[in-house]
Amino acid sequence: MSEALRTAEILSIGDELIHGSNLDTNARWLAQLLERHGVAVVRFTVVGDDPVLLEAAMREACERADLVVATGGLGPTLDDRTRDVAAKIAGGPLWFDAPSWQAIQDYLRARNRPIPDSNRRQAEFPPSAVVLSNPVGTAPAFRVRIHRAELFAFPGVPREMKRLAEDHLAPWLAKLPGAQPIAQQCLLVLGPSEALLGERIEPFMVAGREPAVGVTASGGMLTIRIVARGRDRAAAAAACEDTASQIRPLLGEWLLAEGEATLAELAVLRLVARKVTVAAAESCTAGLFSAKLAEVPGVSAVFLGSVVSYANDVKISALGVDPALLQRHGAVSEEVTAAMARGACERIGARLGLSVSGVAGPGGGTAEKPVGTICFGLCLDGAVTTWTLRFPDLGREFLRERAAIELLAAVLRHVP
Amino acid sequence: MSEALRTAEILSIGDELIHGSNLDTNARWLAQLLERHGVAVVRFTVVGDDPVLLEAAMREACERADLVVATGGLGPTLDDRTRDVAAKIAGGPLWFDAPSWQAIQDYLRARNRPIPDSNRRQAEFPPSAVVLSNPVGTAPAFRVRIHRAELFAFPGVPREMKRLAEDHLAPWLAKLPGAQPIAQQCLLVLGPSEALLGERIEPFMVAGREPAVGVTASGGMLTIRIVARGRDRAAAAAACEDTASQIRPLLGEWLLAEGEATLAELAVLRLVARKVTVAAAESCTAGLFSAKLAEVPGVSAVFLGSVVSYANDVKISALGVDPALLQRHGAVSEEVTAAMARGACERIGARLGLSVSGVAGPGGGTAEKPVGTICFGLCLDGAVTTWTLRFPDLGREFLRERAAIELLAAVLRHVP
Numbered sequence: 069m070s071e072a073l074r075t076a077e078i079l080s081i082g083d084e085l086i087h088g089s090n091l092d093t094n095a096r097w098l099a100q101l102l103e104r105h106g107v108a109v110v111r112f113t114v115v116g117d118d119p120v121l122l123e124a125a126m127r128e129a130c131e132r133a134d135l136v137v138a139t140g141g142l143g144p145t146l147d148d149r150t151r152d153v154a155a156k157i158a159g160g161p162l163w164f165d166a167p168s169w170q171a172i173q174d175y176l177r178a179r180n181r182p183i184p185d186s187n188r189r190q191a192e193f194p195p196s197a198v199v200l201s202n203p204v205g206t207a208p209a210f211r212v213r214i215h216r217a218e219l220f221a222f223p224g225v226p227r228e229m230k231r232l233a234e235d236h237l238a239p240w241l242a243k244l245p246g247a248q249p250i251a252q253q254c255l256l257v258l259g260p261s262e263a264l265l266g267e268r269i270e271p272f273m274v275a276g277r278e279p280a281v282g283v284t285a286s287g288g289m290l291t292i293r294i295v296a297r298g299r300d301r302a303a304a305a306a307a308c309e310d311t312a313s314q315i316r317p318l319l320g321e322w323l324l325a326e327g328e329a330t331l332a333e334l335a336v337l338r339l340v341a342r343k344v345t346v347a348a349a350e351s352c353t354a355g356l357f358s359a360k361l362a363e364v365p366g367v368s369a370v371f372l373g374s375v376v377s378y379a380n381d382v383k384i385s386a387l388g389v390d391p392a393l394l395q396r397h398g399a400v401s402e403e404v405t406a407a408m409a410r411g412a413c414e415r416i417g418a419r420l421g422l423s424v425s426g427v428a429g430p431g432g433g434t435a436e437k438p439v440g441t442i443c444f445g446l447c448l449d450g451a452v453t454t455w456t457l458r459f460p461d462l463g464r465e466f467l468r469e470r471a472a473i474e475l476l477a478a479v480l481r482h483v484p
Numbered sequence: 485m486s487e488a489l490r491t492a493e494i495l496s497i498g499d500e501l502i503h504g505s506n507l508d509t510n511a512r513w514l515a516q517l518l519e520r521h522g523v524a525v526v527r528f529t530v531v532g533d534d535p536v537l538l539e540a541a542m543r544e545a546c547e548r549a550d551l552v553v554a555t556g557g558l559g560p561t562l563d564d565r566t567r568d569v570a571a572k573i574a575g576g577p578l579w580f581d582a583p584s585w586q587a588i589q590d591y592l593r594a595r596n597r598p599i600p601d602s603n604r605r606q607a608e609f610p611p612s613a614v615v616l617s618n619p620v621g622t623a624p625a626f627r628v629r630i631h632r633a634e635l636f637a638f639p640g641v642p643r644e645m646k647r648l649a650e651d652h653l654a655p656w657l658a659k660l661p662g663a664q665p666i667a668q669q670c671l672l673v674l675g676p677s678e679a680l681l682g683e684r685i686e687p688f689m690v691a692g693r694e695p696a697v698g699v700t701a702s703g704g705m706l707t708i709r710i711v712a713r714g715r716d717r718a719a720a721a722a723a724c725e726d727t728a729s730q731i732r733p734l735l736g737e738w739l740l741a742e743g744e745a746t747l748a749e750l751a752v753l754r755l756v757a758r759k760v761t762v763a764a765a766e767s768c769t770a771g772l773f774s775a776k777l778a779e780v781p782g783v784s785a786v787f788l789g790s791v792v793s794y795a796n797d798v799k800i801s802a803l804g805v806d807p808a809l810l811q812r813h814g815a816v817s818e819e820v821t822a823a824m825a826r827g828a829c830e831r832i833g834a835r836l837g838l839s840v841s842g843v844a845g846p847g848g849g850t851a852e853k854p855v856g857t858i859c860f861g862l863c864l865d866g867a868v869t870t871w872t873l874r875f876p877d878l879g880r881e882f883l884r885e886r887a888a889i890e891l892l893a894a895v896l897r898h899v900p
Binding site: 085086087088089090091092093095096097098099100103109110111112113114115116118121125128252261262263264266267270273274280282283284285286291293295348350352353354355356357358359361362363365366367368371372373374375376377378379381382385386415416417429430431440458460461462463464465466468 | 519
């Protein structure tokens, strides 16, 4: 990391955030941008529009960090106070920038919008601020030195914030003296609990280790994230890979994939690369697997369709499952998921058919097949595989999510 | 608000948050819970797992606020440091709680999971902490007095955090001296943009109004939340209803439903009450509507199944759509959604069939049917209705979510 830029903080401003009406997605996006430029973000702060509380938060951030990126509070209304508060901390009055006011008027006029006088406020800036023009909205951003920190103030509208950060913050970061790039590498793990995985890779997770290793959980998937700094991007990436190469042998078949892509993206990429068309027969997941696949743009090249066979009659009529199988083994059985997977291929005309049938609860569990028992089936070019997993009963939502993830993982495991 | 509890802050802990890998949704949820109990949240802070930076953030929050709710850092791995840091600030060593360790072992054993020794760490607590048991996971929470603040520490997994906050934080807030009972009432709105709705009900949304009125948006659905305090629950509820009765006439047909239930729950309740079986034919949503229905336990009484007809061939083979219709009008047309809805009823044997076909982007838009054009169909006991909506192109995820919500709303509108 740059000697001149040790730490960065992000400050999100707005009553709608602090009251829980809107989710702050700006801080996350900015953190990713900053990390890509080798800047470590150490804190996000969210405050409302109250000027006293905003001033305290902004002052503290500028005293702690070398770089503070603020979003929000640059609108034309009276509750937009980022300009005023920054001026107060910088110790001088706001100044009026005539070219900015002209640009705001031009922007509104080009869109046949009225030009309320309140927009004039958006052309005012704290002392010594550098004006950062906004081609996609009325609120210009600015950059100003406050205490030890460089403060960037962007509008809160995500679309405008992203454009302005790319136009003004990214080039500024790239020019920092001695900026040390960060690299990160992800290992996607499916199988163990977070505790079990943590135990296996415990020596890598100690505080202060370089590269840093962390684990995050989402819907039963675990992601091991390795973050390293280096002289240049290649050195940082090499440090990541060095740690990854020590961790991989500890994971065995738990290791599902590597990289930043989501599991759905990886599955779709694999199917597209191998030109394998896919269909599904979903019971307890009721379309969740198909919906996850279809999150990925371009999936239509391989995904043909699915049958959600919630009722047994639909398993029989729409997938051709033999009623005798249902009678003899029950809907949650590998015999039935085998027939469902085969039916998905035949009825929909796909090379790969995936199926799932399970007890997601809260009702429906038995001693033999308790809540959490989920059977899977996979048919690839006519060859059928089935398997059963017994998940802990962490609730209906978890079980359905986990089952859908299992099918995405099955694509990676079974389509070579 | 209680005299004894002027300000609250929320502290979210985890490297996955500060690196931008995961979005912090816990702070927003907690802010809404606290507001419902009359507690004003003035700041959210997000920090990583670094113990020095975590200690600074926790110490500062506990010096500023009367109540600090922390989430994350209670897992079994070494990078989970909330316990240690809280103990350090509280000024004493961690103590081991044997009953908690027993509960953790019981929890894992009941789910046939291994019991790694690392989980023992989760039974350690800061000095004077009150243990808050966790029935839905291994990490017990705790409450401890630090400086002027009461600190609640919850696990970061949203499902566990929510359950523990409802079990332990909400009752604690309700018992605060001078706490006034709170009532809340929700109006579910579908149709206008958030800005348009905000304009319509602007006089109700001024800061400091009693009862308070707020709007939250989720996937195109808007919820107007009215929160009132009163001497007792009945008085608070009456104040809510008084405001609701003034707002209702302003909403017209935008008003879809009232209450705390989700749209999926309302749709399933309606279908169960009217004994109407349902099936779907989903194209651009690819199972999302069916998956949302199936989130509701007991849905199997009415939901039979669906066809995800992503490819045109599947619309023809699995739903019986006439190829000539596809040829003449295109897959995104009311002619085709009419045939899909009828096909869903006939092929799956349901009284109600719902269908959707649209341009979710990023590709596939034309001048006549730009991205955001979505056609719907509904067939109830043989009678078919179709309609087309043109949504702003707020991205593939938004459009698919909005389309699935439209079908849930259609159940309420068309099943009397």
